[in-house]
Amino acid sequence: MMLWNRKYQEFDLVVSSITTKVKGVAQTQLPGVGDVVWDVVDYSGASQDKNSFFVVTNVIVTKNQKQGKCPEVPSKGRLCRSDKDCEKGAWDQQSHGIQTGSCIKFDVMKKTCEVSAWCPIETKTAPPRPALLAAAENFTVLIKNNIRFPAFNFIRRNILPQMNDAYLRSCHRGNDSLCPIFRLGDIIREAGEKFSDMAVEGGVIGIQIKWDCNLDRLMQRCLPRYSFRRLDEKESNRTLYPGLNFRFAKYNVVNGVEERTLYKAFGIRFDIMVFGQVGSICLLYLSWSLIASLLLWTFVLGNLLLAGRKENAESSTPTTSYQLLI
Numbered sequence: 487m488m489l490w491n492r493k494y495q496e497f498d499l500v501v502s503s504i505t506t507k508v509k510g511v512a513q514t515q516l517p518g519v520g521d522v523v524w525d526v527v528d529y530s531g532a533s534q535d536k537n538s539f540f541v542v543t544n545v546i547v548t549k550n551q552k553q554g555k556c557p558e559v560p561s562k563g564r565l566c567r568s569d570k571d572c573e574k575g576a577w578d579q580q581s582h583g584i585q586t587g588s589c590i591k592f593d594v595m596k597k598t599c600e601v602s603a604w605c606p607i608e609t610k611t612a613p614p615r616p617a618l619l620a621a622a623e624n625f626t627v628l629i630k631n632n633i634r635f636p637a638f639n640f641i642r643r644n645i646l647p648q649m650n651d652a653y654l655r656s657c658h659r660g661n662d663s664l665c666p667i668f669r670l671g672d673i674i675r676e677a678g679e680k681f682s683d684m685a686v687e688g689g690v691i692g693i694q695i696k697w698d699c700n701l702d703r704l705m706q707r708c709l710p711r712y713s714f715r716r717l718d719e720k721e722s723n724r725t726l727y728p729g730l731n732f733r734f735a736k737y738n739v740v741n742g743v744e745e746r747t748l749y750k751a752f753g754i755r756f757d758i759m760v761f762g763q764v765g766s767i768c769l770l771y772l773s774w775s776l777i778a779s780l781l782l783w784t785f786v787l788g789n790l791l792l793a794g795r796k797e798n799a800e801s802s803t804p805t806t807s808y809q810l811l812i
Contacts, residue, residue, distance in 0.1 A: 500762035510625030543685035556605035617685035687729025697762030
């Protein structure tokens, strides 16, 4: 039990750093835009958070927006009948612009307050099905994880010394659990999800790397173990805003007027979490464990011997039987 529980060892927790490199190219047919090729600059998002990366999987495009005045998008409580219903300069968290004070036609049936905004305003809210960048399933990511255990001055990384360039070009997680290159579709599958479903609205996937290291010479090992799980709530009927999305724009100037194309991008964020500990023999802990074990066995054997002597003493004591004669 002492060896199994490693009670004779001194332990230290992992200190870790993560870098990633995503690769892949996809071509999509965007409504109103045409064929668009997406490379890593396009689908990785505007910024990368620490220990995570993002891949765009779906998009809503609003073309040719200009600064101007146009009707606000109708929604619950946003219809108007006259200018009295529109307060000049008003806005709220759901507004796309600043109200001008005029009530104008949105379409044949509805009237909304006019706003100063980027026009035309984005009107589509539901993401396309199937996802426009479903090909992202075949993108790959190289995860580089450097770890250190300060108490033992022990350093290691998940790209092991024997992994050369030829190995990294050909390794596949299906037949090598230590391969640091992952296909995004395989990550989603091992998390228990279906990529084509998750790509529509996006979501968050956790990549867990666990290091359980032993530095004892006879049992030395220090290799990473990877596991995957979904972190966000995936059921649309259980959460108000399912999935993950953000907006960005590409600007250009046409006839001296600035225009932009607005993209509402849906995608999957991959959060990488590293856990681990290392153990190495400690003579002080080993001595304590041995002394505790000896005391325990001395106590157990002493009780067994005492019980045996008591049983022998009871069996050797003469007994007298009495017979009642009638």
